[in-house]
Amino acid sequence: MDDGKGTFPSTRSWRDIPQEVKPRAMSKTGRKRHSMEIAKVVCGILFIAAAAWGTVALVNAFEYHPQKIAKATQSGPLRKLTLNTDGVLSRDWVLRTLSIAPKASLMEVDLDVLQQRLLASGQIRMALLSKSFPDTLNVTLTERAPVARIRVQDGDRPLRELFVARDGVVFEGEGFEQRFVEELPFLTEGVRLVRTKSGGIAPIPGMEVVSDLLTKARYEGGQLYSLFKYISLSRLESDGEIEVRSPECEGLVFNTRDDFFRQIAYLDYIFGMRDALQPSPEAPLARIDLSHGRSVPVTISRKPTATVASSATGPRVGAAATTRPGQAPGKPQVASNGPAPRPASPTAQGGAQVNGRPLQAPTRPSNALPAFQNFQRNTTQREL
Amino acid sequence: MSSKTSFIGAVEIGTSKTSVLVGEYTGRELAIIGYGECPSRGVVKGTVVDYKAASECAHHALESAEQSAGERIDFVFLAQTGSHLDGFYNETSVNVKSADNMVSMLDIDTVCGLATAKELPQGRMVVHNIRRPFRLDGRVVPGSPEHLVGRRLEAGYWIVHGQENKLADAIHVIRGFNLPVRELVLSSLAAGHMITTQEERQAGILAIDIGAGTTDYVLYRDGGPYLTGVLPVGGSHITNDLSLGLRLLEGQAEKIKIHHGRAIVAPGAKGDKVWLDGDFRIGDRQFPRQTIEQITSARCWEIFEVVRKRLGTQFSPEKCAGGVVLTGGASKLPAMAECAAKVFGVPAHLGEAPSSVSQNLRDPGYATALGLLYYGLSSQAESSPRQPRRKAGFLQRMFSGF
Numbered sequence: 001m002d003d004g005k006g007t008f009p010s011t012r013s014w015r016d017i018p019q020e021v022k023p024r025a026m027s028k029t030g031r032k033r034h035s036m037e038i039a040k041v042v043c044g045i046l047f048i049a050a051a052a053w054g055t056v057a058l059v060n061a062f063e064y065h066p067q068k069i070a071k072a073t074q075s076g077p078l079r080k081l082t083l084n085t086d087g088v089l090s091r092d093w094v095l096r097t098l099s100i101a102p103k104a105s106l107m108e109v110d111l112d113v114l115q116q117r118l119l120a121s122g123q124i125r126m127a128l129l130s131k132s133f134p135d136t137l138n139v140t141l142t143e144r145a146p147v148a149r150i151r152v153q154d155g156d157r158p159l160r161e162l163f164v165a166r167d168g169v170v171f172e173g174e175g176f177e178q179r180f181v182e183e184l185p186f187l188t189e190g191v192r193l194v195r196t197k198s199g200g201i202a203p204i205p206g207m208e209v210v211s212d213l214l215t216k217a218r219y220e221g222g223q224l225y226s227l228f229k230y231i232s233l234s235r236l237e238s239d240g241e242i243e244v245r246s247p248e249c250e251g252l253v254f255n256t257r258d259d260f261f262r263q264i265a266y267l268d269y270i271f272g273m274r275d276a277l278q279p280s281p282e283a284p285l286a287r288i289d290l291s292h293g294r295s296v297p298v299t300i301s302r303k304p305t306a307t308v309a310s311s312a313t314g315p316r317v318g319a320a321a322t323t324r325p326g327q328a329p330g331k332p333q334v335a336s337n338g339p340a341p342r343p344a345s346p347t348a349q350g351g352a353q354v355n356g357r358p359l360q361a362p363t364r365p366s367n368a369l370p371a372f373q374n375f376q377r378n379t380t381q382r383e384l
Numbered sequence: 385m386s387s388k389t390s391f392i393g394a395v396e397i398g399t400s401k402t403s404v405l406v407g408e409y410t411g412r413e414l415a416i417i418g419y420g421e422c423p424s425r426g427v428v429k430g431t432v433v434d435y436k437a438a439s440e441c442a443h444h445a446l447e448s449a450e451q452s453a454g455e456r457i458d459f460v461f462l463a464q465t466g467s468h469l470d471g472f473y474n475e476t477s478v479n480v481k482s483a484d485n486m487v488s489m490l491d492i493d494t495v496c497g498l499a500t501a502k503e504l505p506q507g508r509m510v511v512h513n514i515r516r517p518f519r520l521d522g523r524v525v526p527g528s529p530e531h532l533v534g535r536r537l538e539a540g541y542w543i544v545h546g547q548e549n550k551l552a553d554a555i556h557v558i559r560g561f562n563l564p565v566r567e568l569v570l571s572s573l574a575a576g577h578m579i580t581t582q583e584e585r586q587a588g589i590l591a592i593d594i595g596a597g598t599t600d601y602v603l604y605r606d607g608g609p610y611l612t613g614v615l616p617v618g619g620s621h622i623t624n625d626l627s628l629g630l631r632l633l634e635g636q637a638e639k640i641k642i643h644h645g646r647a648i649v650a651p652g653a654k655g656d657k658v659w660l661d662g663d664f665r666i667g668d669r670q671f672p673r674q675t676i677e678q679i680t681s682a683r684c685w686e687i688f689e690v691v692r693k694r695l696g697t698q699f700s701p702e703k704c705a706g707g708v709v710l711t712g713g714a715s716k717l718p719a720m721a722e723c724a725a726k727v728f729g730v731p732a733h734l735g736e737a738p739s740s741v742s743q744n745l746r747d748p749g750y751a752t753a754l755g756l757l758y759y760g761l762s763s764q765a766e767s768s769p770r771q772p773r774r775k776a777g778f779l780q781r782m783f784s785g786f
Binding site (some may be wrong): 011012013016017019020021025026027029030031033034037135 | 435439440443446447500501502503504508509510511543544548552553555556559560561562563564568630
């Protein structure tokens with residue numbers, strides 16, 4: 001079908017009939033529909049006008065009277081602070097850290113600035129702040145838990161005791177119980193503190209694995225955790241070994257490439273056999289090397305326990321001075337002063353040493369006995 | 385058509401009833417979702433004679449259709465009938481302009497423009513320009529002749545036109561409901577589009593819509609409408625004949641027509657009598673069945689004869705392989721198809737709506753309203769590429785959301 005309209009003179013079509021009808025010629029329903037249509041158009045115009053007016057007013061307010069915007073939201077002075085944290089930080093500490101000006105309006109509070117203030121404390125891993133108008137500031141914190149302590153002396157400043165978290169972040173702890181703090185071991189050797197551009201301390205690498213060891217010891221080692229007083233990371237990067245010192249034992253060497261649970265189990269067994277191993281009750285176990293798999297060289301000291309760990313003040317790490325824990329007179333034959341030289345495999349070295357005498361290496365088939373039986377054989381040989 | 389869902393009202397303001405169908409058109413599919421009907425008033429032979437009465441009736445039908453659909457109609461396709469509608473054929477030819485004799489779009493536009501630029505008498509307006517197939521050097525081109533080679537391009541249009549005031553009256557009845565009329569479609573084209581298939585239209589078929597006041601017909605050839613016409617005679621004339629012949633009231637005559645009328649006298653009707661009411665009330669009486677059938681068949685025969693006469697030489701059984709197809713309320717009279725077959729000398733049958741249409745809308749009385757929706761959409765789709773509507777302005781588009 002083609003109406004054929006173009007450049008030619010077209011004949012009049014029914015489409016030329018004007019369709020407009022006066023409202024009087026309409027039926028009641030038609031008038032109603034007509035009124036509704038007009039009302040919709042009017043509403044549309046009003047809506048557009050209102051939107052335009054609102055936009056102009058808003059732009060005007062932003063440009064010339066920004067203080068009116070704060071009033072428009074009915075924001076009052078900050079009165080309440082709600083704190084939601086998974087750690088130990090208190091509301092007072094948060095208030096102190098935020099240091100919001102008194103009678104400050106909630107609208108004036110800059111959440112980004114407050115968040116930076118909170119995150120400046122290494123103890124806070126994540127901080128979420130939100131406003132609940134008219135007068136409440138909501139603070140949600142995710143905190144770091146310390147896994148170890150470290151003593152730092154920075155220049156002429158006094159010696160400080162800081163905490164180290166699992167991710168290696170060094171921070172000044174706040175709000176932790178004294179008992180909990182005292183149980184935390186000190187990081188001693190092998191820790192190199194690096195100052196960041198902002199003046200803080202960069203995270204210590206390798207703390208995840210240390211944290212794994214300490215967590216295993218704390219929750220699955222029972223009383224053995226009390227042995228974990230000083231931790232040396234000097235051979236962590238090179239040999240994958242963590243050395244732990246304590247008054248009861250001058251050196252416990254853990255291999256990070258082996259299962260910590262198994263190593264702690266060996267340790268537990270050795271401490272169970274302590275009476276049989278020691279020549280005298282006063283002599284501490286100088287060194288237990290758990291880094292050789294199923295063979296565990298054990299070195300027994302002749303000195304009494306009290307002289308092993310004399311560092312009451314704990315170790316120091318820093319640019320100024322560094323002390324080594326367990327650096328005390330009456331050292332055992334196997335080096336306990338600083339990181340011990342890594343022994344060769346027990347078999348090659350001739351096995352563990354007891355009072356300077358080498359313990360004969362067990363000759364066992366590779367898959368003959370489980371680990372604990374292997375220990376028994378070692379100790380039995382020593383008794384023989 | 386835009387891809388936005390439209391709710392289209394198909395309105396047929398007939399002599400006996402005004403029917404409205406609501407179609408939901410998604411751009412690809414059409415679904416009939418509402419229906420409204422109202423006995424017509426103020427309409428005689430398809431023409432509005434009482435604006436108020438016709439408006440009330442049409443608006444009632446529109447309102448009930450909207451309620452039935454649960455949606456507001458966006459625009460209307462209006463069926464148009466009545467004796468004021470007429471048609472003529474106008475043909476033009478142009479010489480193909482290009483040196484290589486290849487037909488270009490400009491040649492097609494020129495010949496189409498010339499063929500439709502025919503002045504009409506005062507007060508007449510074009511309702512449809514129905515193009516017949518192009519001819520290039522005398523050979524028929526079923527599709528577009530663009531890029532074909534020839535010297536002379538011919539185009540012919542069957543131009544349907546009507547009385548301006550009568551067309552305006554029908555449009556204003558709908559506008560009184562505050563609805564725009566998007567398409568005005570000849571009733572015969574709407575009904576014919578519904579009851580014929582493309583194959584039948586290609587072979588040639590005559591579609592006759594016998595309504596209450598008018599009989600609309602359209603002859604299809606070469607896949608498209610070839611000729612249309614409207615007779616101001618319909619089913620109401622049969623009723624009137626019975627009323628006069630048997631001296632009955634109009635309602636009684638209508639009843640007799642529906643129950644005992646036939647388009648051909650049955651062989652065994654002689655001596656048989658029928659009761660007017662059959663309930664033994666005072667005034668109930670008997671009429672010879674043969675007399676009733678003679679009256680009704682005579683009028684039916686006459687209707688077909690007049691159509692045949694109007695078609696004249698344009699109709700030939702050889703070019704009408706599809707035969708005759710009947711629709712409309714009066715086509716339900718028994719033996720109507722046999723009567724048409726005898727008059728036209730070709731097979732005849734009653735038209736049926738496609739099986740996709742629901743059962744309650746398959747009555748021949750709704751063929752026009754149904755066809756309006758389909759034909760209106762297809763004609764819009766055809767015309768829109770050549771006559772793109774002006775793109776709505778920003779405000780207009782925004783307000784259309786309300």
